[in-house]
Amino acid sequence: MSVRKTWTVLHRCGHEVPHDLSNRPADRRASFARWLEERDCSACWKAARDEDGAGKAEWLAAKRAEEQQAAAEWAEQFDMPPLEGPEKALAWAERSRHQLVTAAYSALVTEGSWDEGDWAALEDTIRTLTRAGWWLDQRAAEGTDLPELLDAATSDDVGTENPFR
Numbered sequence: 001m002s003v004r005k006t007w008t009v010l011h012r013c014g015h016e017v018p019h020d021l022s023n024r025p026a027d028r029r030a031s032f033a034r035w036l037e038e039r040d041c042s043a044c045w046k047a048a049r050d051e052d053g054a055g056k057a058e059w060l061a062a063k064r065a066e067e068q069q070a071a072a073e074w075a076e077q078f079d080m081p082p083l084e085g086p087e088k089a090l091a092w093a094e095r096s097r098h099q100l101v102t103a104a105y106s107a108l109v110t111e112g113s114w115d116e117g118d119w120a121a122l123e124d125t126i127r128t129l130t131r132a133g134w135w136l137d138q139r140a141a142e143g144t145d146l147p148e149l150l151d152a153a154t155s156d157d158v159g160t161e162n163p164f165r
Helices: 026-037 042-077 085-109 116-126 134-138 143-152
Strands: 008-011 015-018
Touching: 008 026, 026 085, 085 116, 085 134, 085 143, 116 143
Parallel strands: none
Antiparallel strands: 008 015
């Protein structure tokens, strides 16, 4: 008697599909076939995944647009200079700057021991850093680390625009 290698599985979606299970140990093929019965067939699974992918892409685009709008409004409100760098990196860097600086304000002033005078001095330093790449490099930093990060910035990260607008 030969060992069964091909199983015809009736999937949850209603499709009946033959599966070659020869790559599985013989004693586990039947249980794997039962497990497959509880799942959609490959074609239905891929169609559902692709459908979710389109929804995810739309959601992500809307979220990025919302974040970009918030970053632009924040930059205008607090008189932040435009960033310098490659065009494709600017939007991401603006969002990163906004997220890091607002996290720093929350951690240092709102929840921490800094007063508005301390923050104003730090904010003046923040305005001098206009290289988009610097903000992208710091995107995973904690807000409490911002003062140290600003101290470590080099002259390459500082913009050439007149700081005394």
